[in-house]
Amino acid sequence: MTDEHTSPPSHTLPFWRRYIFSTDHKVIGIQYALTALVFMLFGFFLMLLMRWQLAYPYEALPIIGKLFSDEHLLIPEGIMNPEFYNSLGAMHGTIMVFLAVVPLAVGAFGNYVVPLQIGAPDMAFPRLNMASYWAYAVGGAIMFASFFLPDGPARSGWTSYPPLSIIEQAPGQTFWLFGMFFVIISSLLGSLNIITTILQLRVEGLTLMRLPYFIWAQLITAFLLLLAFPPLQAAAVLQIMDRVVGTSFFMPSGLVVGGLPAEVSGGGSALLWQHLFWFLAHPEVYVLILPAFGIVAEIIANNTRKPIWGYRSMVYSALFLGFMSFVVWAHHMYLTGMGTTISAFFQTTTMIISIPSIIILSALIISLYGASIRFTTPMLFALGFLPMFGIGGLTGLPLGLAAADIHLHDTYYVIGHFHYVVAPGTIFALFAGIYFWYPKVTGRKMNELLGKIHFWPSFILMNGIFMPMLVQGLAGVNRRMYDGGATYAHAQDVLVLNKVMTHSAFALAIVQLPFIFNFFWSLKFGQKVDRNPWEATTLEWMAPSPPVGHGNFETIPVAHRGPYDYSDPNAPTDFTPQFQAEGS
Amino acid sequence: MDMEIPYTTKPRPDTGLYNGKLGMWLFLASEVMLFGGLFSSYVFLRVGAVEWPRGADLLNVPLATVNTVILITSSMAMVMAWASLKMDDFAKYKRYIFITAGLGVLFLVIKSFEYADKFSHEHYPSTSTFYAIYFTMTGLHVIHLFGGVLVCLYHGLFGGRMWKSEPERFTNRIEVTGLYWHFVDLVWLLLFPTLYLT
Numbered sequence: 152m153t154d155e156h157t158s159p160p161s162h163t164l165p166f167w168r169r170y171i172f173s174t175d176h177k178v179i180g181i182q183y184a185l186t187a188l189v190f191m192l193f194g195f196f197l198m199l200l201m202r203w204q205l206a207y208p209y210e211a212l213p214i215i216g217k218l219f220s221d222e223h224l225l226i227p228e229g230i231m232n233p234e235f236y237n238s239l240g241a242m243h244g245t246i247m248v249f250l251a252v253v254p255l256a257v258g259a260f261g262n263y264v265v266p267l268q269i270g271a272p273d274m275a276f277p278r279l280n281m282a283s284y285w286a287y288a289v290g291g292a293i294m295f296a297s298f299f300l301p302d303g304p305a306r307s308g309w310t311s312y313p314p315l316s317i318i319e320q321a322p323g324q325t326f327w328l329f330g331m332f333f334v335i336i337s338s339l340l341g342s343l344n345i346i347t348t349i350l351q352l353r354v355e356g357l358t359l360m361r362l363p364y365f366i367w368a369q370l371i372t373a374f375l376l377l378l379a380f381p382p383l384q385a386a387a388v389l390q391i392m393d394r395v396v397g398t399s400f401f402m403p404s405g406l407v408v409g410g411l412p413a414e415v416s417g418g419g420s421a422l423l424w425q426h427l428f429w430f431l432a433h434p435e436v437y438v439l440i441l442p443a444f445g446i447v448a449e450i451i452a453n454n455t456r457k458p459i460w461g462y463r464s465m466v467y468s469a470l471f472l473g474f475m476s477f478v479v480w481a482h483h484m485y486l487t488g489m490g491t492t493i494s495a496f497f498q499t500t501t502m503i504i505s506i507p508s509i510i511i512l513s514a515l516i517i518s519l520y521g522a523s524i525r526f527t528t529p530m531l532f533a534l535g536f537l538p539m540f541g542i543g544g545l546t547g548l549p550l551g552l553a554a555a556d557i558h559l560h561d562t563y564y565v566i567g568h569f570h571y572v573v574a575p576g577t578i579f580a581l582f583a584g585i586y587f588w589y590p591k592v593t594g595r596k597m598n599e600l601l602g603k604i605h606f607w608p609s610f611i612l613m614n615g616i617f618m619p620m621l622v623q624g625l626a627g628v629n630r631r632m633y634d635g636g637a638t639y640a641h642a643q644d645v646l647v648l649n650k651v652m653t654h655s656a657f658a659l660a661i662v663q664l665p666f667i668f669n670f671f672w673s674l675k676f677g678q679k680v681d682r683n684p685w686e687a688t689t690l691e692w693m694a695p696s697p698p699v700g701h702g703n704f705e706t707i708p709v710a711h712r713g714p715y716d717y718s719d720p721n722a723p724t725d726f727t728p729q730f731q732a733e734g735s
Numbered sequence: 736m737d738m739e740i741p742y743t744t745k746p747r748p749d750t751g752l753y754n755g756k757l758g759m760w761l762f763l764a765s766e767v768m769l770f771g772g773l774f775s776s777y778v779f780l781r782v783g784a785v786e787w788p789r790g791a792d793l794l795n796v797p798l799a800t801v802n803t804v805i806l807i808t809s810s811m812a813m814v815m816a817w818a819s820l821k822m823d824d825f826a827k828y829k830r831y832i833f834i835t836a837g838l839g840v841l842f843l844v845i846k847s848f849e850y851a852d853k854f855s856h857e858h859y860p861s862t863s864t865f866y867a868i869y870f871t872m873t874g875l876h877v878i879h880l881f882g883g884v885l886v887c888l889y890h891g892l893f894g895g896r897m898w899k900s901e902p903e904r905f906t907n908r909i910e911v912t913g914l915y916w917h918f919v920d921l922v923w924l925l926l927f928p929t930l931y932l933t
Contacts, residue, residue: 271740275754343762344758381766383772386776389776400776415861416867417864419780702738704738
């Protein structure tokens with residue numbers, strides 16, 4: 152720690168302080184974005200491997216299968232063994248949730264956009280911000296390193312349910328726990344930084360009800376991260392103790408492993424892990440979706456050229472959603488035998504929490520009514536988000552009912568539901584955000600045509616992957632089958648869907664190429680833009696594109712009005728930015 | 736243009752807090768959830784257990800009582816350290832911050848004797864669920880206290896520079912350190928009756 156708290160002008164800093172161990176929120180935001188996008192691609196490839204196995208069980212992987220010798224422990228002769236399939240499932244979930252989507256939604260967008268939208272020169276704690284990124288990077292590196300262990304990475308699912316995760320001797324699970332430990336530290340540092348920044352560094356005139364909806368979403372998300380992650384930290388400590396020190400927090404008495412009594416003191420409870428895990432992991436679902444709501448709201452207001460409909464009810468809904476998300480966790484546990492009384496309680500809270508989500512979604516849809524919409528690429532992704540998240544949300548209701556869940560739990564229906572929320576839901580919103588704020592970050596727009604070539608096939612193929620999952624799930628196909636149900640009688644009627652999904656997934660990979668190309672090509676050849684290319688109203692568009700070094704703005708902004716003053720009949724243009732004074 | 740981050744030292748009028756203080760309160764909120772998760776686990780395991788030992792039969796209550804007194808005294812010293820800065824008396828501050836850190840070290844020494852005694856009787860975390868939760872919760876508390884001692888020593892040894900250049904900011908730092916210290920103290924005040932006395 153040094154004593155000065157004004158950072159020296161960034162252009163005088165050496166390279167490693169400017170781009171690697173930077174304390175500038177913009178650089179950290181970009182670091183988060185690039186790392187998270189790489190992890191997202193990696194998690195996507197893991198899924199492609201799984202999908203190959205599900206559609207073509209016991210056939211060698213195409214192309215990369217040849218890389219593996221006959222004696223390879225995990226992929227002999229290019230055919231993955233069941234243990235490696237389990238690893239892929241566990242690591243796909245872990246990487247996508249904890250290393251890709253949350254770091255992108257909160258680490259990247261939160262870091263880059265939040266200070267700009269509230270008119271702040273940086274985050275409240277720049278050094279903590281740097282520490283947060285590097286804790287995430289270390290956690291990610293540990294997770295990635297576990298792929299090079301002889302037995303492969305963790306294989307107990309992304310939920311790491313004991314006692315399986317503890318009696319498993321391969322060290323992958325221990326790597327997973329330590330990796331999570333660092334990721335949790337990162338999210339703790341990041342979330343308290345975001346909350347402090349929003350509450351303390353808002354510029355003059357930016358009252359709470361004048362905050363852009365994106366800021367509200369980030370604020371509530373940060374509270375969820377701050378308060379929901381520590382119990383998982385506690386749980387991870389307990390599981391590390393069980394695995395490394397030999398305690399029995401999650402190991403019940405009388406446990407038999409492989410025909411022999413387990414050599415543990417016993418007296419623990421496997422159910423305890425599930426309570427601690429889901430106490431995090433349900434709020435985590437809202438961590439995944441709230442920033443998406445925020446991004447979509449910004450883009451819809453901007454491209455409908457209207458204020459979003461029901462701003463206040465959307466804010467209160469999000470606050471209620473955040474609060475309720477702490478009291479619904481056990482709806483993941485109806486079938487654990489925790490008792491019908493507890494199930495009834497959690498079923499009730501689960502039905503209640505669907506109300507604010509529906510209010511937010513309805514408000515966004517009503518915002519479209521009567522607008523002359525600009526169908527830009529970010530808007531297309533935002534519009535795609537609405538029905539996709541709608542399907543994801545509504546298919547969740549039957550899972551929240553304890554009776555319906557008896558049939559649906561642990562089937563592909565759950566996978567379909569969850570992925571509708573997160574893949575064509577949140578990830579579409581993240582794409583929308585990338586297209587929307589790219590000009591602010593780089594000073595150039597991404598190519599519109601390539602953007603549309605990216606959007607339309609992605610939109611169709613996402614449904615090609617996840618819609619059949621709902622069908623398979625209703626038919627009762629279990630989610631963790633290594634062969635996709637090929638040897639199960641009840642799965643025979645829906646087995647052909649495995650090929651539909653797999654081919655859609657591979658095609659989806661191909662149509663991401665225009666995006667990847669566009670992302671790099673536009674850095675140099677994209678259309679040059681000034682500071683407000685979308686004619687938007689919020690404060691980040693007052694700063695130059697890209698914003699100036701340390702400090703962002705040339706003069707400290709003042710907010711004079713609400714965030715979405717579009718199409719005011721008395722104004723000279725169809726948008727009146729927040730920083731524009733009355734009467735000027 | 737390079738702009739300073741506002742409210743690093745002066746409180747923001749509408750929240751009444753400077754950034755560091757709000758950050759520390761938020762950090763402590765997450766710590767409440769961390770220890771809350773562990774205390775809940777304790778309750779969950781104990782309620783589900785066939786039999787659960789009385790803490791007083793297995794653990795050393797007199798030593799823990801001494802440790803409780805030590806920690807409460809250290810918290811008082813911590814407040815005095817901050818108050819001394821408020822009264823512009825740096826020499827007195829230095830005395831009190833080292834007393835705080837010293838009492839923290841004394842707690843850790845006594846705790847290590849307690850642990851050593853358990854190990855010498857072959858009582859390990861793997862012995863039973865009671866010992867497992869005892870070692871985990873007190874161990875996590877020890878790590879927190881150790882961190883606090885390091886921060887106090889740092890502010891005691893190297894704080895003079897910042898006191899000369901930015902006295903108000905330095906006083907804030909000690910206040911925030913104090914918040915953390917009192918929290919760690921409070922955790923022990925909950926651990927002591929939970930593990931030792933019931």
